Amino acid sequence: MKGLVLKDLYYLKGFARQYILILLFMAVWSFMVKNSSFAITYLLVMGNTMMLSTASMDEAVSFNKYALTMPVSRKMLVQSKYILMGVIETAALLIGLMFGVLIELSTFQINGSARWIQTDFEWTGIITLFALFLVISCATLPAVFKLGVEKARHIYLILVMGLAVLVFGGLKLFEMAGISLDFLEHFYEIPSGKLTVVFLAVCVAAVAISYRVSLRMARSKEWK
Amino acid sequence: MICCKICCKRRQNERRRFMENAVTVKNLTKKYEGFTLDHISFTIPTGSVVGFVGENGAGKSTTILAILGIISADEGEVEMLGHPVTTGKNRSGSLEGKGQFPDESWREHIGVVFDECNFSAELNLKYISRIMKNIYHTWDEDRFMKYIKKFELPMNKKVKELSKGMKMKLSIAVALSHDSRLLILDEATSGLDPVIRNEILDIFREFIEDGEHTVFISSHITSDIEKIADYVMLIHKGKLLFEENKDELLYNYGIVRCSRKQAELIPRELIMGSEGNEYGVSVLIKDRNKLMESTFPKEAEMAGQSPIALDRVSIEDVLLYFVKSADMIRKDV
Numbered sequence A: 001m002k003g004l005v006l007k008d009l010y011y012l013k014g015f016a017r018q019y020i021l022i023l024l025f026m027a028v029w030s031f032m033v034k035n036s037s038f039a040i041t042y043l044l045v046m047g048n049t050m051m052l053s054t055a056s057m058d059e060a061v062s063f064n065k066y067a068l069t070m071p072v073s074r075k076m077l078v079q080s081k082y083i084l085m086g087v088i089e090t091a092a093l094l095i096g097l098m099f100g101v102l103i104e105l106s107t108f109q110i111n112g113s114a115r116w117i118q119t120d121f122e123w124t125g126i127i128t129l130f131a132l133f134l135v136i137s138c139a140t141l142p143a144v145f146k147l148g149v150e151k152a153r154h155i156y157l158i159l160v161m162g163l164a165v166l167v168f169g170g171l172k173l174f175e176m177a178g179i180s181l182d183f184l185e186h187f188y189e190i191p192s193g194k195l196t197v198v199f200l201a202v203c204v205a206a207v208a209i210s211y212r213v214s215l216r217m218a219r220s221k222e223w224k
Numbered sequence B: 001m002i003c004c005k006i007c008c009k010r011r012q013n014e015r016r017r018f019m020e021n022a023v024t025v026k027n028l029t030k031k032y033e034g035f036t037l038d039h040i041s042f043t044i045p046t047g048s049v050v051g052f053v054g055e056n057g058a059g060k061s062t063t064i065l066a067i068l069g070i071i072s073a074d075e076g077e078v079e080m081l082g083h084p085v086t087t088g089k090n091r092s093g094s095l096e097g098k099g100q101f102p103d104e105s106w107r108e109h110i111g112v113v114f115d116e117c118n119f120s121a122e123l124n125l126k127y128i129s130r131i132m133k134n135i136y137h138t139w140d141e142d143r144f145m146k147y148i149k150k151f152e153l154p155m156n157k158k159v160k161e162l163s164k165g166m167k168m169k170l171s172i173a174v175a176l177s178h179d180s181r182l183l184i185l186d187e188a189t190s191g192l193d194p195v196i197r198n199e200i201l202d203i204f205r206e207f208i209e210d211g212e213h214t215v216f217i218s219s220h221i222t223s224d225i226e227k228i229a230d231y232v233m234l235i236h237k238g239k240l241l242f243e244e245n246k247d248e249l250l251y252n253y254g255i256v257r258c259s260r261k262q263a264e265l266i267p268r269e270l271i272m273g274s275e276g277n278e279y280g281v282s283v284l285i286k287d288r289n290k291l292m293e294s295t296f297p298k299e300a301e302m303a304g305q306s307p308i309a310l311d312r313v314s315i316e317d318v319l320l321y322f323v324k325s326a327d328m329i330r331k332d333v
Helices: A002-013 A016-033 A037-060 A063-067 A074-110 A112-147 A149-176 A182-189 A192-220 B002-020 B060-067 B105-109 B125-133 B141-150 B164-176 B194-208 B222-228 B246-252 B288-293 B296-303 B315-332
Strands: B021-032 B035-045 B049-053 B075-080 B110-113 B182-186 B214-219 B231-236 B239-245 B254-258 B271-277 B280-285 B309-312
Touching: A002 A016, A002 A037, A002 A074, A002 B125, A016 A037, A016 A074, A037 A063, A037 A074, A037 A112, A037 A149, A074 A112, A074 A192, A112 A149, A112 A192, B021 B060, B021 B214, B035 B060, B035 B075, B035 B214, B035 B231, B035 B239, B049 B060, B049 B222, B049 B315, B060 B075, B060 B182, B060 B214, B105 B110, B110 B164, B125 B141, B125 B164, B141 B164, B164 B194, B182 B194, B194 B214, B194 B222, B214 B222, B222 B246, B222 B315, B231 B246, B231 B315, B239 B246, B246 B288, B246 B315, B254 B288, B271 B315, B280 B315, B288 B296, B288 B309
Parallel strands: B049 B214, B049 B231, B110 B182, B182 B214
Antiparallel strands: B021 B035, B021 B075, B231 B239, B254 B280, B254 B309, B271 B280
16 A cells, blocks of 8 residues: 555656645745635645546556555555545645745735734635535546546546636626625635534535445456 | 464475475466457466467466456466465455455565556656565565666666666666566567667576476567577467477477478378478478388488488477468368
8 A cells, every 4th residue: 555655646746846846936926916725725736637637647657556466456546546635635724734834924125914814714615615626526436447547537637617607607697697795705704613514515425425325336457 | 272283384385385386376367359268277386487489469467467366357366475466356246355356465475567668758767666675575676776787778868768777677677676576578678779788688588597496488489489488389270289398309309301201191190280292391390200110201302302300499399380370270160
């Protein structure tokens, strides 16, 4: 198992320079606009892409078929991808949080009184994004085992774009219908602790369901 | 105490069985649309090199994947190094189910090399060694380094920078750097030049020297099999046509080149296959000595205008004649 995760991390290490450049760009961008939401969204999207890239690299050389000749079970193959997902998503979350905190600190120096309100607001946004993208990753991973990476990538894009269309299209529709969006403000009135617990529960449930489905897919898959 | 004795005896039996046959396959069947691996049964004796020949698409890779439990079989039993292999799906359609041979540790003793390098282009040899160290408990880094040195592979280069021959050598080095007792090679020498192929065959010879290691090599390059194998198995369109001792096969089998009239005099039971054209016929026979002891040489001399020729065979000849005959029988049917 450790060997499989290590393999994926070595794959990613090969693209480390590009990832660091993107990260730096995102950091500069976030500080310029004084908002880390875009950076976090981008990091989470990038995290998913990284995960799919490792699966794609495996597929290109039929690694899974080869791995099954070793003391590696189908369960281990699935588990390793979920561990990688956990590592990548957590890293994206932590980096996003770090950006958020640093931006808040810089805001604090200029406008000290706004500090806590702002931090609370950012955290709600971060945890919402994290949960959304984790659910999307969870929906994508079983497709990797069932349909292959290429089709899983399409599913992932459809889900991300579908989400964007749903959010922006919904907002536009409300606007056109003349419905006030003030009720969305209530979302931010929910205590962030409660929201965190709810979203974490959603994440745990999504991972558990996705893992079981992936395991089922992998067990009936014939890697040729 | 009694339990201990039973366990001991079971272990001894397993060991004995392992000593006799590294692989036992019974009635292995796998159906695809347009292709069926048809009730394949064979054994691979421990300490031997078994060559698995057949044309492209004959079912060599399907057999190997099925015996390794990578694809599910519709029927059949497989035992490797004394351990049963999950070949069929369980009731829930899974290849691995709860309690179904959960112990995969026996795979520590199997080294597999496929026809392509299965390591990503982005990895270098140092990383590969570290990955393998965390997969195989029996990974021997020193032995890996020894092979890397022997094969003159660059340690810091990425896989994408290696030539095809180097990639194949890398796969072989990995297969030999843990406690492999059985080496399974699926078209591992295909696409390599004769010099590299020869080097690789030498390594396999070294590997089996102690009599406890076994090699199962599939290839459509019959000259490789002829150089190294103790036994030869021939598969054609999913059916195992024969499993023979290579030396006996090359010594006993022969090709009679004669006229059609002369060919009719060959005892039927000796004929394994034939091909002909307007100038004459070539007949593959399974026992040259029996043919010479029969009445055929005299009768043929009396019947024919030209003398008959009895040539030795190569595995390629045997493959071609068997395949042609099998196809002719199918057409007749």
